[in-house]
Amino acid sequence: MEAHEYFLFYEKEIIDDIKHLVMAESPSLQKELADQCKDVLQGLFKTYFGKKAQEMVMTEVGNHLKFTYGQAAEQVLLVGHYDTVWEPGAITYREVSDKIYGPGILDMKASLISAIWFLKYVDEYDIPLKKKVVLFINSDEEIGSTTSRSFLEAEAAKSAAAFILEPPVAGTGDLKTARKGTSKYLLTLQGHSAHAGNNPQEGVSAIKEAAKQILDIEALTNYDKGTTLNVGMVQGGGKLNVIPNEAHLGVDVRAATKEEQRKIDHYFEEIEPHDERMKMEVKGGINRPPMERTHQTAELFEIAKEEAEELGLDLREAKVGGGSDGNFTAPLVRTLDGLGLVGDGIHAEHEHIKKEHIAERFALLTKTVLEVIEEC
Numbered sequence: 001m002e003a004h005e006y007f008l009f010y011e012k013e014i015i016d017d018i019k020h021l022v023m024a025e026s027p028s029l030q031k032e033l034a035d036q037c038k039d040v041l042q043g044l045f046k047t048y049f050g051k052k053a054q055e056m057v058m059t060e061v062g063n064h065l066k067f068t069y070g071q072a073a074e075q076v077l078l079v080g081h082y083d084t085v086w087e088p089g090a091i092t093y094r095e096v097s098d099k100i101y102g103p104g105i106l107d108m109k110a111s112l113i114s115a116i117w118f119l120k121y122v123d124e125y126d127i128p129l130k131k132k133v134v135l136f137i138n139s140d141e142e143i144g145s146t147t148s149r150s151f152l153e154a155e156a157a158k159s160a161a162a163f164i165l166e167p168p169v170a171g172t173g174d175l176k177t178a179r180k181g182t183s184k185y186l187l188t189l190q191g192h193s194a195h196a197g198n199n200p201q202e203g204v205s206a207i208k209e210a211a212k213q214i215l216d217i218e219a220l221t222n223y224d225k226g227t228t229l230n231v232g233m234v235q236g237g238g239k240l241n242v243i244p245n246e247a248h249l250g251v252d253v254r255a256a257t258k259e260e261q262r263k264i265d266h267y268f269e270e271i272e273p274h275d276e277r278m279k280m281e282v283k284g285g286i287n288r289p290p291m292e293r294t295h296q297t298a299e300l301f302e303i304a305k306e307e308a309e310e311l312g313l314d315l316r317e318a319k320v321g322g323g324s325d326g327n328f329t330a331p332l333v334r335t336l337d338g339l340g341l342v343g344d345g346i347h348a349e350h351e352h353i354k355k356e357h358i359a360e361r362f363a364l365l366t367k368t369v370l371e372v373i374e375e376c
């Protein structure tokens with residue numbers, strides 16, 4: 001049975017698996033709940049393939065999973081995550097018309113099911129593979145992949161290609177061939193407090209310094225180069241009759257190139273207060289490098305585009321500002337991102353997938369990966 005027809009035939013069972021996984025809520029920093037979700041995935045592996053995934057045991061986040069299918073020396077890599085941004089009970093699983101809502105259903109539990117069913121399809125039809133498939137699923141992507149990055153990079157370095165199971169661009173269904181790199185910085189400003197009425201001249205206002213720093217930082221934004229800086233957190237002060245002695249700034253940085261990312265990082269390494277009496281401490285740095293579009297990425301997209309045409313889809317590519325684990329794999333291996341399910345509302349209460357696109361996106365992943373596996 002052809003892939004699209006197969007997934008259409010089993011759509012009810014696929015939705016049941018999606019529901020089972022989505023209802024196992026898995027906030028990034030609640031290990032007990034995350035591991036319960038991990039156990040659901042392990043149950044699916046055991047049921048469909050007779051074996052469980054290898055576990056990387058973590059102390060503060062859920063255990064990471066590595067499932068290997070096939071025996072070939074070469075491999076391709078599929079990457080996903082099962083952690084979500086949602087606290088338990090924040091939103092509920094529900095089906096309304098053609099939409100299925102739930103915590104993490106789009107980002108990206110339904111896409112994990114697509115990877116499992118891709119392998120189920122291969123297994124059921126005993127499709128020979130020239131390359132084995134490694135499915136790596138982590139539990140900390142939403143908080144920076146700090147404990148899983150080394151595992152991701154190790155698998156990427158051994159792979160012929162990496163496929164990231166993040167959803168495509170909302171509204172268009174475009175795949176993602178470039179992502180901006182991400183950096184985060186926390187500035188702590190320490191001045192001197194004083195009475196705002198009796199002796200304000202003796203104070204050194206941390207808030208005043210913070211205001212100047214905000215203007216300096218956001219002035220570094222360069223839309224032409226794809227570099228943006230956003231001071232998204234400001235804290236400081238308290239009583240209105242006291243010169244504030246402390247303030248805090250949180251800064252999010254996005255950069256389209258490594259050069260720009262390093263340039264901004266150097267700025268924060270050398271940053272100085274306007275008032276020499278002020279003390280400043282800077283923490284943070286580069287988190288994810290940019291996923292830059294290369295000719296190899298373009299070739300990988302063209303394979304997906306050809307497979308999409310057979311499914312009646314006009315597939316396109318896009319550059320996006322958000323980061324993913326594709327930022328880590330791209331410097332090491334050709335990477336194609338956005339091969340997950342179609343929907344909308346990532347990190348929002350209306351997060352959902354569209355049922356009408358389930359079979360076609362499952363088929364697109366299956367056909368694209370199989371085509372790359374067949375490459376010499």
